[in-house]
Amino acid sequence: MNDRAWIATRKGLFELRRDGATWRIAKTSFLGEPVSMVLPPQPDGRMLAALNLGHFGVKVHASDDAGASWHEVATPAYPPQPEGAPGAPWKLVQIWSLEAANGVVWAGTLPGGLFRSADFGATWQLIDSLWSRPERDEWFGGGYDVPGIHSICLHPTRPAEMLLGISCGGAWVTKDGGDNWALQASGMRAAYMPPEAAENPNTQDPHRIVRCAAQPDVLWCQHHNGIWRSTDDAASWQEVTGAPLSNFGFAVVVHPRDADTVWFVPGVADQQRIPVGAALGVNRTRDGGRTFETLRSGLPQQQCYDLVYRHGLALADDGSTLLMGSTTGGLWGSNDGGDHWQAVNTRLPPIHAVRFG
Amino acid sequence: MPHLAFTSQLRRFTATPEIETGATTLRAALEDAFALNPALRGYVLDDQGHLRANVVAFVDGRRSTDRIHLADPLLPESRVHVMQALSGG
Numbered sequence: 001m002n003d004r005a006w007i008a009t010r011k012g013l014f015e016l017r018r019d020g021a022t023w024r025i026a027k028t029s030f031l032g033e034p035v036s037m038v039l040p041p042q043p044d045g046r047m048l049a050a051l052n053l054g055h056f057g058v059k060v061h062a063s064d065d066a067g068a069s070w071h072e073v074a075t076p077a078y079p080p081q082p083e084g085a086p087g088a089p090w091k092l093v094q095i096w097s098l099e100a101a102n103g104v105v106w107a108g109t110l111p112g113g114l115f116r117s118a119d120f121g122a123t124w125q126l127i128d129s130l131w132s133r134p135e136r137d138e139w140f141g142g143g144y145d146v147p148g149i150h151s152i153c154l155h156p157t158r159p160a161e162m163l164l165g166i167s168c169g170g171a172w173v174t175k176d177g178g179d180n181w182a183l184q185a186s187g188m189r190a191a192y193m194p195p196e197a198a199e200n201p202n203t204q205d206p207h208r209i210v211r212c213a214a215q216p217d218v219l220w221c222q223h224h225n226g227i228w229r230s231t232d233d234a235a236s237w238q239e240v241t242g243a244p245l246s247n248f249g250f251a252v253v254v255h256p257r258d259a260d261t262v263w264f265v266p267g268v269a270d271q272q273r274i275p276v277g278a279a280l281g282v283n284r285t286r287d288g289g290r291t292f293e294t295l296r297s298g299l300p301q302q303q304c305y306d307l308v309y310r311h312g313l314a315l316a317d318d319g320s321t322l323l324m325g326s327t328t329g330g331l332w333g334s335n336d337g338g339d340h341w342q343a344v345n346t347r348l349p350p351i352h353a354v355r356f357g
Numbered sequence: 358m359p360h361l362a363f364t365s366q367l368r369r370f371t372a373t374p375e376i377e378t379g380a381t382t383l384r385a386a387l388e389d390a391f392a393l394n395p396a397l398r399g400y401v402l403d404d405q406g407h408l409r410a411n412v413v414a415f416v417d418g419r420r421s422t423d424r425i426h427l428a429d430p431l432l433p434e435s436r437v438h439v440m441q442a443l444s445g446g
Contacts, residue, residue: 054446055411056370056400072396078404091404
């Protein structure tokens with residue numbers, strides 16, 4: 001659906017509707033509560049919202065009527081932590097990603113566990129085959145105290161296959177529905193590691209990874225220190241240089257039918273997370289990263305300090321409708337692939353995630 | 358008998374039974390409340406059964422510091438309050 005979107009924020013979930021070329025807030029849910037991620041309505045109208053209550057922990061709510069009403073369902077829970085187990089406490093910190101296909105919901109979490117639900121949140125199972133990998137001891141937090149799964153790239157035609165993006169734990173792939181996993185981040189480089197460890201695929205920080213729906217062997221990654229692309233289903237990754245302004249950022253979206261058309265939202269650098277020159281711009285390539293253009297029309301160009309986080313940029317199925325939300329509550333929309341933008345609302349709460357559907 | 362009450366802030370999420378209990382420890386008192394409303398457990402305790410980082414329990418006005426075992430002893434006249442810690446926002 002291109003005319004409805006969901007904005008998960010620090011202070012509630014906002015449903016947006018598009019009337020002609022204009023977006024309006026149609027409904028708010030969980031007002032005042034932090035919503036870390038939303039799973040838009042599935043074909044049967046069911047959807048999920050992940051809350052992260054400051055005092056009382058992570059909670060999951062489900063709707064059977066596309067957000068008109070909600071009821072609490074089960075929260076993914078980690079099993080008892082063995083005495084002396086290394087790494088972060090086995091305690092759910094946040095649901096960072098939600099995807100669904102073929103009747104199964106997947107939840108990526110901080111501190112790095114993947115959960116599966118076959119009953120739309122009534123029960124959850126930790127995917128132990130990934131959680132018990134010895135390589136997990138090497139993961140570490142990126143932007144949080146603990147590692148987390150922020151990207152779940154399902155495969156459009158091979159239901160048993162998915163790729164996970166983990167900060168900081170590289171990219172992991174299963175081709176058998178989660179029974180076995182392979183670390184597939186070869187080619188990425190971590191500038192924040194000592195030189196001898198920079199190419200360790202297990203400590204890469206892919207800020208966000210997305211897959212082209214029509215060309216699923218092509219994946220794009222906005223990494224902590226650059227942009228990478230894979231054209232062989234994550235068997236290898238190649239760095240894409242030449243993006244204007246900066247190669248630092250969080251968000252990336254790829255056109256659903258053209259794997260060469262991709263959008264990024266650059267920031268200065270990790271130590272200064274603001275738009276370059278305090279002027280908001282979106283980088284777009286239409287030729288697989290050989291050339292880029294920076295799109296600014298309609299975006300604030302003075303004293304703008306909005307940062308678009310990893311789930312803050314969304315592209316609708318039409319390939320031309322974009323929404324972009326920032327950590328300081330700015331929300332902009334484009335109906336022409338980013339050539340022109342319009343402010344939807346610049347006084348929203350900090351935006352965690354933007355999704356169409 | 359010991360008396361157990363929860364912050365009113367929890368009521369917007371789930372039922373918070375205020376109970377008189379024969380429990381002799383903080384954890385046992387909480388378990389009595391969870392028996393009346395199982396959904397309450399996840400709001401007060403984390404995955405490992407520890408007191409949530411931003412929840413605080415008071416026994417007779419003293420803050421419980423044993424967040425793992427919750428073994429604080431209760432006297433017959435003890436009053437237990439489970440509150441939200443302001444560290445949580």
